Amino acid sequence: MSDRKDANEVTADDVAQAAGVSRWTVNRAFKPNASISAKSRQTVMEAAEKLGYAPNLLAASLASDRSNLVALLVDDFSNPHKLVMMERLTRVLRKNGWDTLLVNMLDKDDAPGALLSASQRRVDAAILIGVQFDDDVLSAALGARRVKKLIIFARNSENPDTISISVDDHAAMTEIADYVMGRDYQRPFFLAGPQTKSAHLTRQEAFVARWQEHRGMTPEVADVPSYDPGMAYSAIIDRLSERQPDAFPDVIVCENDALAIGAMDALRHHFNLRIPEDVAVTGFDDVPAAANPNYRITTYRQPITRMAERLVTLLSGELEQTENQQFLGQMVIRNSA
Amino acid sequence: MSDRKDANEVTADDVAQAAGVSRWTVNRAFKPNASISAKSRQTVMEAAEKLGYAPNLLAASLASDRSNLVALLVDDFSNPHKLVMMERLTRVLRKNGWDTLLVNMLDKDDAPGALLSASQRRVDAAILIGVQFDDDVLSAALGARRVKKLIIFARNSENPDTISISVDDHAAMTEIADYVMGRDYQRPFFLAGPQTKSAHLTRQEAFVARWQEHRGMTPEVADVPSYDPGMAYSAIIDRLSERQPDAFPDVIVCENDALAIGAMDALRHHFNLRIPEDVAVTGFDDVPAAANPNYRITTYRQPITRMAERLVTLLSGELEQTENQQFLGQMVIRNSA
DNA sequence: ATCACATTTGCTCGCGCGTGCAAAAAATCT
DNA sequence: AGATTTTTTGCACGCGCGAGCAAATGTGAT
Structure with missing residues (x-):
């Protein structure tokens, strides 16, 4: 089958012929820093344009071992x-x-x-x-x-x-911890994501360490099996139900916004609490939803x-x-x- | 540079040699419906496993013109x-x-x-x-x-x-329209996405047509330049501010959930309205956020x-x-x- | 064991381009 | 103009694999 020719698969050879140069000159014309004169590059490009040629990156990758x-x-x-x-x-x-x-x-x-x-x-x-x-x-x-x-x-x-x-998770979380302490919250609760072997829990560790250092107590910690608002929602309910008011946290520091969103939903819609009056929440990432009027999350933006x-x-x-x-x-x- | 050999780039030839067959038999072993005996496939696979071979899809694509x-x-x-x-x-x-x-x-x-x-x-x-x-x-x-x-x-x-x-946008939107009419809403407002040439506005048209057919009036329509909750938020405010209560819609039918989320945020946080008591909202797509307790959007799920x-x-x-x-x-x- | 047929295996050629070097052309200098 | 340097161009070979066919091997019936 001459399917390819039918299908208008134009190659560098075709362009070379049309432009009256060798195939290598054609390919050089498409390579930014190649050794080629401005004139022939232009000739080539015009011929290429006319024929609708573009280098086949498959072949290029195969030949060069760079894809x-x-x-x-x-x-x-x-x-x-x-x-x-x-x-x-x-x-x-x-x-x-x-x-x-x-x-x-x-x-x-x-x-x-x-x-x-x-x-x-x-x-x-x-x-x-x-x-x-x-x-x-x-x-x-x-x-x-x-x-x-x-x-x-x-x-x-x-x-x-x-x-x-x-x-820099450590620096970021320390900043958040300091902010939270500056607002004089007393009973922090850290909501972490999945506990994997590879991801070292720098955020959690940094927060806990900072809090201990300045307040001499270890914040409570819970983890959620995935960074999913729905999971966070359930986790918060599981963990905080039937808890006396004075044992209820006054700030929930979340490892990221996905968790923060779930936590806020649970606090408001399950526990009927106001944010931040009854419980404050912080997030991490600054996802688009963090800016929306429902959430308005205090968070940390990664560059x-x-x-x-x-x-x-x-x-x-x-x-x-x-x-x-x-x-x-x-x-x-x-x-x- | 013999970089490739150094880098352990094992090819079908290497496997062939190790397995004592030809290169083509090796490649056939990796092709699901190839003509190859179970025995030699196994021999090949064992050799391949040992050498860590996997077919180079670049080369395969280049040769076969299927990627x-x-x-x-x-x-x-x-x-x-x-x-x-x-x-x-x-x-x-x-x-x-x-x-x-x-x-x-x-x-x-x-x-x-x-x-x-x-x-x-x-x-x-x-x-x-x-x-x-x-x-x-x-x-x-x-x-x-x-x-x-x-x-x-x-x-x-x-x-x-x-x-x-x-x-099937027409069927879907008709279903939504019927639902909305069944709940006896009177002043619908359709919030559409960007008006492009290519995307025919089937949802909007279907809704409007259905409403006209059954209620003899044309719903109000507005469009948002992109499917972005933030844009929808602003659009709703722009469009509905300074409007008398009796001219305010009682249901906002949105082309999708992204718009619905923005609309709900605007209704609640800017206009201080309750959903669905003051204004109802419908969406489309059933995004994850549509299920969360803040929104609980009545919507349409695509398969x-x-x-x-x-x-x-x-x-x-x-x-x-x-x-x-x-x-x-x-x-x-x-x-x- | 022989033949007819089905299955399996091997092979030639080509896919389109890059590498590295040698030849050719152009630019510069004396 | 001729010699030298610099820039530009051309080319042999290979990247790893697939299509399609021919040779080899296997299967079953007689």
């Missing part, structure tokens, strides 16, 4: 913050010439499969923006040299073979765009750095605390 | 429903052996660029789940044979070169998974069908109306 493709591994679509991260990441990546393979980690045990998918497409890097990445899984993936680079985005990792780009830009420099290999990258974000004071 | 890759073009990350769609689509696609290239359409004029990106990776199909796809853009893309298939997901399109997979499954059969070429696919969803009655 300019990264895999985005996501395992947690219930957290609205993921949408924000995906938007920012794909935007910054695309602006810098990178394409994104979105890989849905179907369940907890799918990490190897997801990594395999990515590696079969020969991605230059895998970026993890999920939560349930086990150190074992990561090491296995790296051991088999499944992917060239593994980057944990917006989350800390202490795995030495991995680079993480994240906010996602800057983090994504750092990611790009890291991908380009400009940064030889293999140590984790930490960023400072900023507190956003609203009405919930 | 098993689809591009997901998204231009509207502010609507939380997109997260749901992405999760379902990537899940179903991956289960069926398809990978997903996530392409962020950076702005209104980026459609050609996004399509180009996709085509350079030789995707087998481009799936549009955004909103601002202009018919002109689509035609241009198809005219240049940029992509083999163009599929509009969860949205109608009347472009003849395009296949859309969507819910996204079934739609995604249809998409897969369409991609596999099992369906020769080129006409649009319509699905029926189901109304979800909650408290907002």
Whole structure:
């Protein structure tokens, strides 16, 4: 079948012929810093335009062993913050010439499969923006040299073979703790996300440590099996029902906004409490819903765009750095605390 | 540089040698319905396992002109429903052996660029789940044979070169209209999304038509420049401020939940109205937030998974069908109306 | 054991482009 | 103008695999 010719699959050879140059000159015309004269580049581009040619990135990747493709591994679509991260990441990546393979980690045990998918497409890097990445899984993936680079985005990792780009959780949570103490709350309650092996609970630890240091008492802590408002809602109800008023927390510090939203819903609609008059709440991430009039969450905004830009420099290999990258974000004071 | 060998890039040839068969037998072992004996498949798989081999999909795509890759073009990350769609689509696609290239359409004029990106990776199909796809853009893309298939997901399109997979908007909205009339609301207000050329406003038209038919009057209509709760919030305030109580709508029918959320926030927090006692609200999509205790939106759930499954059969070429696919969803009655 | 037929295996050629170097052309200098 | 340097262009080879066919092997009936 001459299907390809029929289907108008124009190759560099066709353009070369039309422009009266060699195929290599054609491909050079499409390569930003190639050694080519302005004149022939223009000739080529005109011919290419006319024929509707665009380089086949499959062939280019195969030949060069660089794909300019990264895999985005996501395992947690219930957290609205993921949408924000995906938007920012794909935007910054695309602006810098990178394409994104979105890989849905179907369940907890799918990490190897997801990594395999990515590696079969020969991605230059895998970026993890999920939560349930086990150190074992990561090491296995790296051991088999499944992917060239593994980057944990917006989350800390202490795995030495991995680079993480994240906010400085310790500094951020200390700031939140200080703010809460400054408002003179007395009975804090920390609502954490899933307790995994890989994600070290820096936020929780930082908050607890700060509180102990200044108030000499250990805040109460509870965890939720996933960063899902619905789960947080149930967790709060389970944990705080049948509690005497004087044992009820006066501020709930949440590991992120997804949890904060669930907590606020539970406080208002199940316990009939006012926020922040009866109980205050803080979040983390500054998701879009945090700004809406229902919630108005006092939270902490991560500099996602800057983090994504750092990611790009890291991908380009400009940064030889293999140590984790930490960023400072900023507190956003609203009405919930 | 012998970088590749160093990097442990094991190819089918290596496995073939280890297993004592030819390279083609190795590749056949990885192809589900290939002509190969069970015995040699096992031999191959064991050798492959030991060497850590997995087929290079880049090379396979190049040679076969099929990539098993689809591009997901998204231009509207502010609507939380997109997260749901992405999760379902990537899940179903991956289960069926398809990978997903996530392409962020950076702005209104980026459609050609996004399509180009996709085509350079030789995707087998481009799936549009955004909103601002202009018919002109689509035609241009198809005219240049940029992509083999163009599929509009969860949205109608009347472009003849395009296949859309969507819910039957007319039936759905008629059902909502009947529900609203059954509850005896008198002054409906329809809140629509962006008015584009390509997206025919089936929901709005269906609602208006139904209302006219049964009540002999034309509902008031307003539109919002994007499916963003924040925009809907402002739009409602702009449109309904300084209006006499008897001219105020008693039900706001929204084109989707993103708008409904914004509308509810505005009604409650700006106008100090109760929902549904003072004003009722309906949505569409049944996003996760629609179920949370703050909103409890009466809405309409699209059968996204079934739609995604249809998409897969369409991609596999099992369906020769080129006409649009319509699905029926189901109304979800909650408290907002 | 022989033949007819079905199943399995091997192989040639090509997919479209990049790498690294050598040849050609252009620019600069004496 | 001729010699030298710099820029630009062309090319052999390979990236890893698939289509389609030919050779080899296996199966069952006679």
